[in-house]
Amino acid sequence: MKGSEVRVENADKKFGDFHALKSVSLTIKKGEFFSLLGPSGCGKTTLLRIIAGFEEPTAGMVYLDDVDVIPLPADKRHTNTVFQNYALFPHLSVFENIAFPLRLKKVPFEQIKEKVTRYLQLVHLVGQENKKPNQLSGGQKQRVAIARALINEPSVLLLDEPLSALDAKLRHQLLMDLDLIHDEIGITFIYVTHDQSEALSVSDRIAVMNEGRVLQIGTPFEIYEAPADTFVAKFIGETNILDGIITAHNGRFYTIETDQLGPIMVTSDRKFEVGKKVRHAIRPEKIDITKEKPEGLPDDFNILHGKVSESIYSGFQSQFYVATDQKLPFKVYQQHESYLERGPAIRWQDEVFLNWDADDGYIVELI
Amino acid sequence: MTKPRLSKAVFWTTIAFLFLPLVVLMVFSFNEGRTMVWKGFSFRWYESLFLHQPRLWAAVSNTLIVAFTSSILATVIGTLGAIAIHWYRFKAKAYVQAMSFLPLILPEIIIGVSLLIFFRMIGMPLSLWTIVIAHTSFTMPFVLLMVTARLGEFDNSIIEAARDLGARESQTLFRVILPIAVPGIFAGFLTAFTLSLEDFVVTFFVTGSGSDTLPIFIYNQIKRKLPPEINAFSVVLIGVTVFLLFFARRSIKYFVQRK
Amino acid sequence: MSGNTDSRVGTTYSLPLTLWISLFFVVPMAIVFLYSFLTRDVGGGVRWEFNLDAYAAIFKQTSSGQFIYLDILWYTLWMAVAATVLTILVALPCAYYIARTKNNTLLLFLVIIPFWVNFMIRIYAWVAILGQSGILNEGLMALGLIKEPVQFLFNDYAVLLVLVYTNLPFAILPLFTTIEKFDFGLLEAARDLGATHMGSLRKVMLPNIQGGIITAVLFTFIPIFGTFAVPDVMGDSNTYMLGQLITSKLKMTGDYPGASSLSVLILILTAGGLILYTAFQRKQEKDKMVTIAEDAL
Numbered sequence: 001m002k003g004s005e006v007r008v009e010n011a012d013k014k015f016g017d018f019h020a021l022k023s024v025s026l027t028i029k030k031g032e033f034f035s036l037l038g039p040s041g042c043g044k045t046t047l048l049r050i051i052a053g054f055e056e057p058t059a060g061m062v063y064l065d066d067v068d069v070i071p072l073p074a075d076k077r078h079t080n081t082v083f084q085n086y087a088l089f090p091h092l093s094v095f096e097n098i099a100f101p102l103r104l105k106k107v108p109f110e111q112i113k114e115k116v117t118r119y120l121q122l123v124h125l126v127g128q129e130n131k132k133p134n135q136l137s138g139g140q141k142q143r144v145a146i147a148r149a150l151i152n153e154p155s156v157l158l159l160d161e162p163l164s165a166l167d168a169k170l171r172h173q174l175l176m177d178l179d180l181i182h183d184e185i186g187i188t189f190i191y192v193t194h195d196q197s198e199a200l201s202v203s204d205r206i207a208v209m210n211e212g213r214v215l216q217i218g219t220p221f222e223i224y225e226a227p228a229d230t231f232v233a234k235f236i237g238e239t240n241i242l243d244g245i246i247t248a249h250n251g252r253f254y255t256i257e258t259d260q261l262g263p264i265m266v267t268s269d270r271k272f273e274v275g276k277k278v279r280h281a282i283r284p285e286k287i288d289i290t291k292e293k294p295e296g297l298p299d300d301f302n303i304l305h306g307k308v309s310e311s312i313y314s315g316f317q318s319q320f321y322v323a324t325d326q327k328l329p330f331k332v333y334q335q336h337e338s339y340l341e342r343g344p345a346i347r348w349q350d351e352v353f354l355n356w357d358a359d360d361g362y363i364v365e366l367i
Numbered sequence: 368m369t370k371p372r373l374s375k376a377v378f379w380t381t382i383a384f385l386f387l388p389l390v391v392l393m394v395f396s397f398n399e400g401r402t403m404v405w406k407g408f409s410f411r412w413y414e415s416l417f418l419h420q421p422r423l424w425a426a427v428s429n430t431l432i433v434a435f436t437s438s439i440l441a442t443v444i445g446t447l448g449a450i451a452i453h454w455y456r457f458k459a460k461a462y463v464q465a466m467s468f469l470p471l472i473l474p475e476i477i478i479g480v481s482l483l484i485f486f487r488m489i490g491m492p493l494s495l496w497t498i499v500i501a502h503t504s505f506t507m508p509f510v511l512l513m514v515t516a517r518l519g520e521f522d523n524s525i526i527e528a529a530r531d532l533g534a535r536e537s538q539t540l541f542r543v544i545l546p547i548a549v550p551g552i553f554a555g556f557l558t559a560f561t562l563s564l565e566d567f568v569v570t571f572f573v574t575g576s577g578s579d580t581l582p583i584f585i586y587n588q589i590k591r592k593l594p595p596e597i598n599a600f601s602v603v604l605i606g607v608t609v610f611l612l613f614f615a616r617r618s619i620k621y622f623v624q625r626k
Numbered sequence: 627m628s629g630n631t632d633s634r635v636g637t638t639y640s641l642p643l644t645l646w647i648s649l650f651f652v653v654p655m656a657i658v659f660l661y662s663f664l665t666r667d668v669g670g671g672v673r674w675e676f677n678l679d680a681y682a683a684i685f686k687q688t689s690s691g692q693f694i695y696l697d698i699l700w701y702t703l704w705m706a707v708a709a710t711v712l713t714i715l716v717a718l719p720c721a722y723y724i725a726r727t728k729n730n731t732l733l734l735f736l737v738i739i740p741f742w743v744n745f746m747i748r749i750y751a752w753v754a755i756l757g758q759s760g761i762l763n764e765g766l767m768a769l770g771l772i773k774e775p776v777q778f779l780f781n782d783y784a785v786l787l788v789l790v791y792t793n794l795p796f797a798i799l800p801l802f803t804t805i806e807k808f809d810f811g812l813l814e815a816a817r818d819l820g821a822t823h824m825g826s827l828r829k830v831m832l833p834n835i836q837g838g839i840i841t842a843v844l845f846t847f848i849p850i851f852g853t854f855a856v857p858d859v860m861g862d863s864n865t866y867m868l869g870q871l872i873t874s875k876l877k878m879t880g881d882y883p884g885a886s887s888l889s890v891l892i893l894i895l896t897a898g899g900l901i902l903y904t905a906f907q908r909k910q911e912k913d914k915m916v917t918i919a920e921d922a923l
Binding site for chain 1: 521522524525527528529530531532533534535538542543546547549
Binding site for chain 3: 373374375377378381382384385386387388389391392395402403404443444445447448450451452454455456457458459460462463466467469470472473474475476477478480481482483484485487488500501503504507511536561564565567568571572581582585586589590593597598600601604605608609612
């Protein structure tokens with residue numbers, strides 16, 4: 001493995017009165033594609049800049065393969081950064097931008113040419129080497145920035161919202177390319193983003209951050225399916241939240257008496273005592289929506305009745321906002337299936353039934 | 368869209384107003400007579416300009432010496448200052464920013480008055496040197512402004528990128544900062560140079576005997592009786608300026624395209 | 627934002643600038659300030675006796691009750707206002723026309739070209755046009771409209787004419803840059819909503835280009851307080867503007883404290899203008915913040 005392990009211990013950062021990072025600890029494994037995910041101002045970029053060496057933490061330690069790197073300036077760390085706005089040198093060609101670190105080291109031109117060509121191939125920019133940055137598209141600029149950051153053969157590549165300036169299609173394309181590059185060179189990638197779908201689709205693991213703290217670290221599956229708290233549940237994907245009190249408990253099965261909907265069935269591998277107030281979440285795509293009352297469902301299915309207050313058709317799926325009889329809003333996503341399996345179309349103001357398996361519901365936390 | 372007819376009329380009238388004096392100078396530079404009465408076409412004032420006006424040419428030479436020296440000084444000091452102000456932290460930053468902004472808006476006469484009193488107080492004789500100092504002082508803020516404006520197009524990340532990729536401080540300066548600042552430095556230098564060539568007020572205060580620049584020379588002549596060679600000289604000056612600007616534009620284009 | 631924590635580098639780069647500005651701007655200004663409180667000495671020097679004489683002189687009256695300096699100040703102010711108003715009135719339509727023309731590089735060049743000719747030569751050209759044996763007089767006499775040459779020079783109008791002439795580009799350029807950024811679609815919207823052409827310009831465009839107008843006003847107004855050459859060459863030798871007064875005190879009578887106190891006066895006026903300007907900008911920023919906040923709600 002060419003990558004490094006990155007270990008952050010109790011990193012704290014204050015900018016004047018603003019507490020940007022509050023005692024953050026995490027370990028990023030060798031060769032991992034690790035994402036720092038959170039809304040703007042959550043401290044993710046600050047953490048990245050501390051790892052890169054652009055900021056010094058107010059307190060705490062940063063280790064690269066067990067070496068304390070806090071005393072090392074950015075140019076002495078085996079990390080390189082891909083900046084949000086690319087930070088390409090406008091006066092240098094694509095070739096010279098990528099060759100910049102080698103030129104600094106006075107590497108002979110033959111070697112520079114050989115190596116830059118290799119990296120141009122890696123990022124699919126062969127043939128563009130004589131262009132100036134202002135002649136490139138946003139996606140091409142970002143590829144140059146990636147090649148330039150990789151040419152020093154860092155053991156950790158830091159990416160600061162590298163795709164945020166690009167449009168959706170291009171973003172997806174570049175993200176896939178990044179994933180391939182990561183697989184090919186095998187170093188550690190630390191990827192900062194506020195876009196949950198970016199993080200979910202390529203990361204080995206994700207750290208969700210908010211207000212200077214790490215709320216949860218886990219695989220994309222864990223983060224989506226078992227969010228550690230309300231913030232994570234709401235920030236990652238869409239969700240319907242129901243609060244209630246546990247009234248019965250039988251093995252994995254819990255019954256929650258909600259304020260408005262009556263009893264809801266849910267399973268959990270965690271232990272909760274009867275009488276505790278909890279928050280329950282159910283993802284919109286896990287709810288089935290039908291015009292007819294569903295028949296023959298097992299006991300552990302929850303069924304609700306309501307009326308469609310809004311319906312949004314978006315090609316591969318439809319989104320429904322359903323007001324239950326108790327006037328509680330519910331979000332439901334219906335994947336469009338093949339013609340044969342499709343029931344009668346559901347329209348605005350239709351009376352509908354919602355149902356979901358207790359296994360799909362999730363107890364987020366005690367409240 | 369309504370056609371801006373009124374503004375069009377005002378604009379072209381204004382252009383005519385702006386060019387009127389230049390046209391007059393140009394026409395009468397070829398006048399046989401010495402007054403503003405047309406006596407016939409002649410090149411005599413051009414001939415006499417080059418043969419019989421040694422003091423005018425001395426003033427031209429003074430002007431060029433001052434302009435080159437002061438604008439180079441202002442450009443070097445101003446550029447370094449702009450880099451420091453835009454990208455670095457240092458103790459006197461607020462002070463330097465405020466104090467280098469002030470001369471931009473103060474009437475020039477204040478700079479002239481204060482420097483004259485200053486030179487007198489420290490007993491520095493007035494000469495070309497005092498003019499150079501004065502011109503450097505009042506043109507430097509313009510260099511600072513223009514280089515800062517250029518650097519303003521780039522944020523910190525470009526320097527961080529250079530450092531991140533292994534550049535030392537001097538390498539960052541010479542391989543990244545200065546090259547990207549070039550358009551601003553060039554604009555700043557040209558502005559400083561032009562302002563120095565043009566300056567009358569500040570120079571008027573700090574000039575010593577024998578160190579008259581062109582504007583001072585012309586001023587002294589207007590006060591008496593202006594020699595007709597001045598018309599011819601103006602035309603030569605316009606010609607040279609237009610030529611230089613054309614040349615400068617060509618070379619800027621060449622420079623930009625080559626890069 | 628500060629990745630550059632090393633303040634030594636910043637100090638090194640800024641050192642020449644700091645030293646130069648301190649030595650050749652701040653110190654001389656401080657000396658002027660100091661001198662304005664000293665006493666004038668015979669032979670063009672100063673005595674180290676502190677008093678307010680130089681300032682009191684500004685308010686001195688002649689035996690006939692005339693304020694000499696205050697009159698000059700008033701006259702300068704009046705000329706500055708007149709020249710500024712005229713300049714802006716001409717510059718506004720010009721800038722508007724340039725901004726509304728598609729390929730306007732040539733038009734901008736036309737505005738700037740005359741200013742590549744030396745300032746003094748341009749003044750001289752006006753003398754050649756307006757002088758007693760200038761082409762205007764020669765032309766009028768040739769046409770038989772006048773018999774004797776008329777003195778067009780040495781009066782306020784000649785001074786105003788040349789002040790406007792020399793200041794025009796400094797007003798046109800900042801106005802052009804703000805007008806160019808203005809969204810002309812707003813004018814069409816205003817017309818669509820029933821405004822007349824002039825009405826839409828006045829009610830929609832004018833408030834949006836205030837910043838440019840203020841810059842243009844400052845660029846013309848402030849320098850006139852220090853102007854010396856124009857009134858000296860074009861003006862009546864019996865009326866003085868502030869710049870001429872300072873010059874004569876310094877170069878002819880050697881009254882350093884007098885010149886200093888008047889310089890301080892100009893400094894205060896300039897500072898006043900600047901404070902108004904920044905206050906205006908602050909207000910605009912604040913208005914912007916309020917709009918953003920309202921949008922957010």
